[in-house]
Amino acid sequence: MQRLIVWVLFAMLIGSCSQSGKKEGTTTEASQTEQVVKATIQELLAQPADYNGKEVAVSGMVTHVCKHGGQKCFVVADDGETQIRIVPAGDIDEFKIDLEGSTVAFKGTFKVLNPVEAEEHVADHDSKEHHDSEMAHTEAEKADYFIEAVDFKELTQ
Amino acid sequence: MKWRKWNRWIHRELGYLFFGMSIIYGISGIALNHGVARHWNPGIISHSESYNYNHSLTKDNVSRQVIEEILQITGEEKSFKQYYFPYPDDLMIYLKGGHINVHLPTGEISVTKVRNRPVFNEVNYLHYNKPKQLWTWFSDLFALGLVLLAISGLFLVRGKKGITGRGGITTLLGIIIPLIFLAIYLWF
Numbered sequence A: 001m002q003r004l005i006v007w008v009l010f011a012m013l014i015g016s017c018s019q020s021g022k023k024e025g026t027t028t029e030a031s032q033t034e035q036v037v038k039a040t041i042q043e044l045l046a047q048p049a050d051y052n053g054k055e056v057a058v059s060g061m062v063t064h065v066c067k068h069g070g071q072k073c074f075v076v077a078d079d080g081e082t083q084i085r086i087v088p089a090g091d092i093d094e095f096k097i098d099l100e101g102s103t104v105a106f107k108g109t110f111k112v113l114n115p116v117e118a119e120e121h122v123a124d125h126d127s128k129e130h131h132d133s134e135m136a137h138t139e140a141e142k143a144d145y146f147i148e149a150v151d152f153k154e155l156t157q
Numbered sequence B: 001m002k003w004r005k006w007n008r009w010i011h012r013e014l015g016y017l018f019f020g021m022s023i024i025y026g027i028s029g030i031a032l033n034h035g036v037a038r039h040w041n042p043g044i045i046s047h048s049e050s051y052n053y054n055h056s057l058t059k060d061n062v063s064r065q066v067i068e069e070i071l072q073i074t075g076e077e078k079s080f081k082q083y084y085f086p087y088p089d090d091l092m093i094y095l096k097g098g099h100i101n102v103h104l105p106t107g108e109i110s111v112t113k114v115r116n117r118p119v120f121n122e123v124n125y126l127h128y129n130k131p132k133q134l135w136t137w138f139s140d141l142f143a144l145g146l147v148l149l150a151i152s153g154l155f156l157v158r159g160k161k162g163i164t165g166r167g168g169i170t171t172l173l174g175i176i177i178p179l180i181f182l183a184i185y186l187w188f
Helices: A002-033 A041-046 A115-127 A138-142 B002-017 B019-036 B064-074 B120-127 B134-154 B166-187
Strands: A036-038 A055-065 A073-076 A083-088 A103-112 A145-154 B044-052 B080-087 B090-095 B098-103 B108-116
Touching: A041 A055, A041 A083, A055 A083, A055 B080, A083 A138, A115 A138, B002 B019, B002 B134, B019 B120, B019 B134, B044 B064, B064 B080, B064 B090, B064 B098, B064 B108
Parallel strands: A036 A055, A083 A145
Antiparallel strands: A055 A073, A055 A103, A073 A083, A103 A145, B044 B108, B080 B090, B090 B098, B098 B108
8 A cells, every 4th residue: 555655656746747847848939939029118018918928128227126035026117217027937936136226138928917817916916914015116016017037137237 | 574674764764864855844944934924034134224314315416426425324335236216205226235225305324235044045945946957856856755754654653652543643633734724724
């Protein structure tokens, strides 16, 4: 019985490993066939529907990196006010806090949440204790648009 | 019986082999638990110091010279990166390893320095499987080893204190407790 349990667990482990490998391969292939659109943050936010799902490249100063795991950062536009949320994807595990105050070029997919997802996103944001005070990046944090970054490069440090 | 001898051997050898891994995952497990609950940040240490500019400022009169004066007051001349205004009354100066907040109307300066938390930064790096590649396989081996340790541990002791006696009740308790939490927080 004990042997059987161990072998079943081992088989499940191998199965899950091979499945995740296939998913990663598909993502890479998909991103290679897309064309990257260079845009400013203001251009993206002026016509978000036009850019939804497209590969984009933006750059700007990183104003804030989430201290709890680096799972998002915020980039300010040239106007010094408009900000956009960037989340890590692909091979990027997290954004390091050192990025704060650096000008960074990001490449990734611009995404707009549908109304249901957007409502859930805001509810999730508001439910977190550390979000009780309003910050300069709060609007971008709650926004229904964001970039899933697959690559980035620090232009200034 | 011979299988009991093998059982003890597996339990003992896996226990020695995975002692270090158990400590790493145990420490980082506590850290991540409280990190997720936002009780504290296991990855970084930050500390703040206060200064004063002694003059009231406005966004329009913040120049490179003012920035340099603030950097001089705080002793951060060599760490400057960039600055911006998160709000009309607030100036944020980014530093290598932190930032300076200046409330312009009062001239109050707050310097926040941030650095990686030693030990926790390293153990969390491993727990989150950041190295990937070979570490994935070794940590999988550890996870499998934990399963074997748990199963072999059930059959170490015979008699009243073993799995057929008090040990069985304790084992059941350890299974029921997470099920109760799932029932309360997830299922119903």
